[in-house]
Amino acid sequence: MTNNINLILYTMAACCFIMSLSGLSLEKTARKGSLYGMVGMGAILALSLISLPLSHIIWIIVALAIGGAIGLSTAKRLPMTMLPELMAGFHSLIGLAAVGIAGLFLHAKSSHSIGTLLEIAVGSSIGALTFSGSVIAFLKLHGYPNLPSFNHLRLFLGATMISFIIFMLYPNLLWFCVLNGCALALGVMLILPVAGADMPVVVSMLNSYSGWATCGIGFSMANILLVMTGAFVGTSGAILSYIMCRAMNRSLCHVLFGHFYTHRVNMSSESTKDQPSSVIVEHHESRIINAKEAADLLKKSKNVMIVPGYGMAVSHAQHALVDMVKLLNHHHINVKYAIHPVAGRMPGHMNVLLAEAHVSYDDVMELEEANSQFPNIDVTIVIGANDITNPSARTDQSSPIYGMPILDVDHSRHILFIKRSMGSGYSGIDNPLFTNPKTSMLLGDGKKICEELVDALKD
Amino acid sequence: MSASLLDQIKDIQNNLNHLVDQFNHLNSYAQDVSVGFVDERIVLLIVFILSCFLGYFVVWRVKGSLHSPLMSMTNAISSVIILGALPFCATSVIGFFATVLCAINICGGFSMTKRMVDLFSKEFASKGVSVYDK
Structure with a gap:
């Protein structure tokens, strides 16, 4: 009863x-x-x-x-820029707890049915994989990009499968530990080679894994709530990673196992080799202006769109930027924000960062809505973003980001780039916008430039 | 005439009672069979599949701007795995440790979600102080 x-x-x-x-x-x-x-x-x-x-x-x-x-x-103190690290850390805790619970459950009874053993094995190995993968993701997000790279994924995949089968035959704690050890190593091998720019996908994937681990434990305990909740979490993480991949025009397999396509890697390394020379050429062609001229340009406009990228968050420019927007509003200039799905380090990250700077969500537009608006925009301010505005994604078939949905900032009348330097973005791809006659560049730290703009606009 | 009618009625009554008895017997037998035959695991599997569909449709409706709170929320609710750790909490170190880990996740996850969700409220957005007002 x-x-x-x-x-x-x-x-x-x-x-x-x-x-x-x-x-x-x-x-x-x-x-x-x-x-x-x-x-x-x-x-x-x-x-x-x-x-x-x-x-x-x-x-x-x-x-x-x-x-x-x-x-x-932890949750109260942490700055919002560190949100992806926090999420990765939390996922690792779920994974570790799943392994512990599966071990206890195995130990609690002397004999289990084959079905229960299967569920314990699946739940705990997914948990172990989530744990080690999340730890690696955390380290990568936290700025240890030079982790040693191994490429023994196949080896450890095989080892995990073999120990899985042996565990089913001899269900004792020793083989349980071996199985989880292999799964831990597999998690490391899965996440270690993934590029830093693909971290939004990885964080969502780990979210999904932690859900499936919950599901596995729920099956072995015959607990209906764990199964249901695990299924919600698992599907949610899977959907988020699909959305992130779609926003980068890449398949999930390509993000996770992209390093196996050596051909691709060679191609992109060639393009980075070519790059320094082309940057020098561009440096002479692109128009660099100062804050005063930019303020004059802004004062003459009616509609302004701001395209923020992760660079804005890095330089903590969002509060200065919002001050600038308030001033523009005072001059009866209409200002909106356009956010690309991969603008931050995890799904929806940029929206949270803007909301933290007191930006109303009514002023924030998503990709399609923003693209329909760009022809009416007088000045687009691109701050700390690069690849998500690169028009070669539409036109240049040889570009590595060809086909990626971008924000069509080149459809607006003027473009104002606020950038730290003339270098290219995460992926090391030239952006033809820098030499576009519509474009003006403001070089320097994002926060400092926004403060200068505020001062210039006040005059 | 009336006596034979009464007899007939009694006869029918007896037959009916017999039929009801048989039906009850059959019913209890059917229940026994159904309890014996539907595996608990199958029920769990059905629940799992339906929950996947439910999660799929609910999560697609979530707005892109709220994907960070969504991830934080799903992280917090996946700590229901604590139900597996609670019975072992007092009896083993690992159980205690697992409970602590899940508790970190529950409190951290929900308070982070709340912190983010509060940022998206109208009151918070209007709190921003304009430079011009200073």
Whole structure:
């Protein structure tokens, strides 16, 4: 009977989680959505606590207090630019917990059915893979780009599969550890060769993996709530990684296993070799202006579009930029923001950074909407972005980013590039916009230039 | 005449009772069979498949600008895996450790989601102080 009640309460908690996810579909309902999630989780925790003996509850409360304090203090202090690192760290915790729980579950009973063993093995190996992959992703995002590169993916894939089969035949703790050791190494091998620019995809993929690990544990415990929640999380992560890949016009396989296409790697290294000379040539051709001239240009315009990239967040320019926008609004100039899906380091990152600088979401446009607006725009300010505006993605078939959906900033009347230097972007591709007669360049640190623009506009 | 009618009615009644008994017997037998034959794992698999579809349709509706809170939220709710750790929390070190890890995720994930979602509110956007007003 208690089992039936549990099932009903679990389903209600799952409904809370569905409500929380669907609440996130609009900014207006997002707050309510986050509340639903908390209510569901709190109810489930309270429910499982009352069914346990008192001596257990004390320990659980201690554990919850320690974990809760760590989690809350981390989440409160962390700057929003470090959000991708935080997400990778959190995914690694889920993976590690999944491995631990699977081990305990295996140890708790002397014999398991073959089906349960399969579920334990799948759950724990996905968990181990999530853990090590997330740790590597965290290190990469945190700025350790020169991690040693191994390319033994096939070796460890084979080792994982063999130890998987042996574990099914001899289900003891030793083989469990071997299996998870192989899965850990496999996670490292999967994420290590992925390029830094592809990190949004990797973070979403790890999100998906942590969901599938939850699912695996849910199957082995025959817990309906874990299965449902794991499925939501898994599909959500998969959809996010698909959206990110589509925004870069690359397939998921190409992002994850791109380093196997040695042909491609050679091509891109050639293009980076050619690059310094072409930059020098461009340097003479592109028009470099100062803040005063840029302010005059802006004052004469009616509609302004701002295209921010990750470079803006790196130089902490968003607050100065918003000050500038407020001044422009005071001059009755209409200012909007255009955000490319891969503008930040994780899905939706740039939107959060802008929102943190008090930008209303009504002023922020997504790719298609912004592209329909560009012909009416007098000045487009591109700050800290490069590849997402590169028109060779539309025209030049030999370009590595050919076919990638871009923001058509060249359709506006003037383009104002705020850049640190004349160098090219993440992928090392020339941007023909720099030499476009419509383009003016403002070179320097993003934050400093925005402050100069504010001063110039005040006069 | 009336006596034979009464007999007939009684006869029919007996038959009916017999039929009801048989039906009840058959019903309980059918229940036994169904309980024995539907594997718990199949139910879980059905739930899993339907949940995948549900998740797919719900997540596609999420606006692009809210993808970061979405990821933070899914991370927080995937810590329901804590239900697997709770029974072992008091009895083993690993169980305690797993509970702590999940608790970090629950509190950190939800408070991060809330922090982000609050940024997208109208009140917060209007709080921005204009340079011109200073």
